[in-house]
Amino acid sequence: MPTQFNRLAVILHWFSAVLVMLLLFAGSQMLAPLDNSDPMKIGALQGHATLGVLAGLLTLIRIINIRMRGKPAEISPEGSLMARASSIGHKALYLLILAVAGSGMAMAAAVDLPAVIAGQAMLPESFAHLGARSAHGILTKLLALTILGHIAAALYHQFILKDGLISRMRFKRMD
Numbered sequence: 001m002p003t004q005f006n007r008l009a010v011i012l013h014w015f016s017a018v019l020v021m022l023l024l025f026a027g028s029q030m031l032a033p034l035d036n037s038d039p040m041k042i043g044a045l046q047g048h049a050t051l052g053v054l055a056g057l058l059t060l061i062r063i064i065n066i067r068m069r070g071k072p073a074e075i076s077p078e079g080s081l082m083a084r085a086s087s088i089g090h091k092a093l094y095l096l097i098l099a100v101a102g103s104g105m106a107m108a109a110a111v112d113l114p115a116v117i118a119g120q121a122m123l124p125e126s127f128a129h130l131g132a133r134s135a136h137g138i139l140t141k142l143l144a145l146t147i148l149g150h151i152a153a154a155l156y157h158q159f160i161l162k163d164g165l166i167s168r169m170r171f172k173r174m175d
């Protein structure tokens with residue numbers, strides 16, 4: 001069993017971490033407040049959708065990479081509450097990112113975003129009538145809360161338990 005995450009897992013973890021936090025921030029603070037009639041909206045949607053699909057794809061690659069190459073055993077004792085919480089928390093992060101990207105793509109399909117970007121269709125007045133919009137809103141909030149819990153847990157391990165958890169997700173020369 002490896003003692004730390006493999007190099008690809010580490011690269012994808014930190015790249016996805018920045019990307020997903022950026023999408024959460026820009027989505028809620030910059031994209032959603034823009035009216036659909038605002039001339040900036042289509043460009044903002046295009047950027048958000050492209051990066052959002054990328055976040056979903058990178059998550060699929062992360063899952064395949066971990067399935068194929070394995071990962072270190074839980075740092076907390078096997079079967080302990082901490083080990084189970086960590087395993088459930090990590091699965092929840094993966095599932096939430098995929099569900100957020102999926103609901104975003106459902107919205108894009110419902111309004112035919114590619115045609116809107118190509119100038120061949122108009123955006124509806126708003127996205128509010130779409131079930132996928134409500135799902136995207138709720139799932140992004142759940143994702144943000146789960147990430148806060150994840151960061152708090154990582155800091156608790158690192159600075160209170162002092163078990164060197166973060167070094168398992170650090171770039172090392174070997175591997």
Ligand code: HEM
Nearest residue numbers: 016017020021066071090093094147151154165166168169
């Ligand atoms: C400052 C922010 C962050 C820190 C310090 C951090 C730290 C860590 C550490 C140390 C691990 C390895 C845990 C272990 O050894 O069991 C880990 C795993 C993980 N992190 Fe983060 N993380 C951060 C942000 C994020 C964000 C924003 C996301 C979501 C996009 C994320 C998703 C994950 C996932 C899914 C795993 C599990 C990997 C696996 O078991 O497959 N992390 N993180």
Ligand code: HEM
Nearest residue numbers: 023024027028032049052053055101104105107108137140
């Ligand atoms: C992990 C990936 C993604 C994250 C973290 C994310 C995040 C967000 C956030 C935080 C909001 C604002 C929610 C609110 O304030 O209620 C939002 C809105 C939105 N997102 Fe995403 N998103 C992602 C992927 C996608 C994808 C792949 C698409 C389309 C292909 C998409 C399309 C949209 C649309 C259309 C809105 C609504 C904008 C509005 O109400 O005017 N998102 N997203």
